[in-house]
Amino acid sequence: MPKTPDELFAFLDQLGIKVKTVTHPPLFTVADSQSLRGEIAGGHTKNLFLKDKKDNFFLVTVEEDAVVDLKTVHTLIGAASRVSFGKPEKLMEYLGLLPGSVSTLGAINDTEGKVKIILDDGLMRHDIINVHPLTNEATTSIGRDDLVRFLRATGHEPEVLAVAAPADALAE
Template sequence: MKKDGKNARGQVYQALDELKISYQVHEHEAFFTVAEADEKGYALPGLNLKNLFIKHKKGPERWLVILEDHCRLDFKALGKLTGWGNKAAFAGDEELMRCLGLTPGSVGPFGLLNDREHQVIVVLGKAVCDAEEGTLVNFHPNDNTATLSLTKKDFLKFLRHMGNPVIFEI
């Protein structure tokens, strides 16, 4: 079931408002990759992040890896962290929709609102872990035509509320 962007955003805004988390909305054209945003010169103050939805090639495990936008995922390090070795791969569009209720280009931590069984494990990259609590972090609100800015402290509050396992620093 595909969610339209407006409804997807509303779900995120409602959750953040209920948690009394402050955020700023930045409207923009749809960006599907970091490279597209770079081409248009789009960057916000704080940490601009990318979110990768990773799966075990043969098992049910799913991971949401959050990295600084120009950082490459170290699959070897992820393999050690997960115990998978070289069995990690990017999850497909259908899995992304099934697990997080998201479409490609909209991947981010707010998709955890759709993971009612808390099966997706969140992995935070070094840039996020090392950032001060007041540093702004930027994510799509389950729709890639906007970006939300909130503090790292409030982002961690959101993650705690969601209840998904979180691993710090890959």
């Protein structure tokens, strides 16, 4: 049974990690969440739940406006082949999340370490990172270093890699 947001917050509290959470109507896309800009400071995320042909799973988290080349990202993240999006059933099984609620905080539910966590270095330049707390009806602001500490406490050693290009880099 996946953890609830309250169980997540209790775990963060046990780790001494302070977060700030804002509730809001459900947000299903980056475009939906951009309506909150100005209200919530920090780096905002886009999450890609990916799999390769050998059923290795990856959660790639980048800045909301970054672009990830799905044809080549496998060479950066250590996938055995080109990647595709993981099915919603696997997202629920491994991270306890529904589409639209994907978040690095879902690592709390991946007790068997089935998902490799990749954090884009562009995102990690922000002191504060904004993520869904297992639901798309809230946004939680967490310190960059605290996010890494949380992931390690769940048994995940996140890899910080340059996997994305800012959206404006493609316009040049």
